[in-house]
Structure formats: structure tokens, C-alpha cells
Amino acid sequence: MKNRLRVLRAELDWSQAQLAEQLGVSRQTVNAIETGKYDPSLPLAFTIARTFNRRIEEIFEFGERVPAARGLAPTRAGL
């Protein structure tokens, strides 16, 4: 998943800690979501969307993992 969390946060001039406080999670979790290393649960994604007054798909974008990175042919990636 790709997301625009860092951009939206910068627009409001919030720190990661401030956003984390708003969401009720740790700062490390906000950081991991921003860097794409952790995908939030659906409830947390809705909370994030509500915090920024946007819809989920305006913030998160589903990006398939690149099959080449795992050494799989595209046709076999779905197996």
C-alpha cells in the first residue's frame, strides 16, 4: 500500500507524535505507516481518514507488490 500520510501531515504542520496522539497509536506506528512498512487495520485507516477529513482512497492507494522483486513471473504471482 502506498499512502499520502506524510504529505497530509505536513500540510497541517503536525509532527508524527501529534498525529499519533490524535490516532491513539504510538509514534513508531505512524512512522511505519508513512514509510509503507506497516499497513494499518481498516478501523485505523478509517480513523486516519476521519482525522484528515478525507476518504480512505484519497489517502491510501492499493499498490501490488512488484512480482519481480520476489523473483516470480507475473503470471505466477497470484499463485
Added chain:
Amino acid sequence: MSEQHPNPEPAEAPLEPLYTHPASPFLRTESTAPKHVDMPVLPGVASTWVTYRTQIEFGLAMLAYLMILVGSVTVIQSNPNAPWRYVVAVLPVVPAALVLSVFVRALTHLDEMQKRIQMQAFGFSLGATALLTFGYGFLEGVGLPHLSWTFVLPLMAILWGVGTAIFTLRYR
């Protein structure tokens, strides 16, 4: 003659409209977007308690456990045949239960990513402990000295800490 004041008072100065000048490397520009969050500033003591509550409670419970353990062992050593020795011997379980309750409550208060990290760390420590104890068990079978069962829990705790560090770094 001119009616324009060269330096109007700040109060009379027109409010600066949004984005009067573009971002420039020579001119200090600042976003006029409102800063939404007004974080309450807690006094130092309260924030320490809020931030480190679990650690403080855990430390106090462990301290109580160690004190009662030492006391219990001392009392039993000087009264090895007293009929109430079973009660005294089992007394350290009470503060240990306190430690457990603090621990479980701390787990329930973790956020979803921290829970996932802990789940992976527990899995790692369980598996690695099994691997190491079984491995040493095989070695005992061919003559290495017997180690006490009490080493298992500290080993598990150490591996849990190692696992937490590994899986925390993975999400950084």
C-alpha cells in the same frame, strides 16, 4: 503632504492575504495554514507517570516479588520444619501474579503494530527456546552436565527481548 504613513501601526496594517509571495530562497515565507493541534502541556511529574506508568508499576511489582522471595527463603531456612512452611514458600506467587497482571494490561494497551511486533517476538522466543533447550537436552544425553529447569524462563525472556528488538527494527 502624503497621507500615507510610512510605517503604519501593526494593528492598522492590512492583514496579510494568503500566499502574497511565492516561496523564495531569499524571503522567509511561512505557511499560513492554521496549526490545528494545541497540545496540552502536562507538568513533568504527570507526564513521567503517564509515559512510564507500566515500567514503574512493573518495577515496583518486581521489587515486591524479590523482597518477598528473599524474605520467604530466609524465613524457611531458619524454620525448615515448621508446619506453616508451605504457606511461606508459596508467598512469592502473590507479587508474581501482580507482575503478570501489569504485564497483561500493558499488552492490551499496545497499538495494533506493537501487538504484531510482540506476537512475532513471542513466537520467536518460544521457538528459539524450544530449539536451544532441546539441543542442550540432546547434548545432556551424551554426557554434558544437567542444567536446572529454572534457566528456561530467563532464556525465554532474553530471547523475547532479542525478538522485540529484531522485529521493531524491521518496521523502522
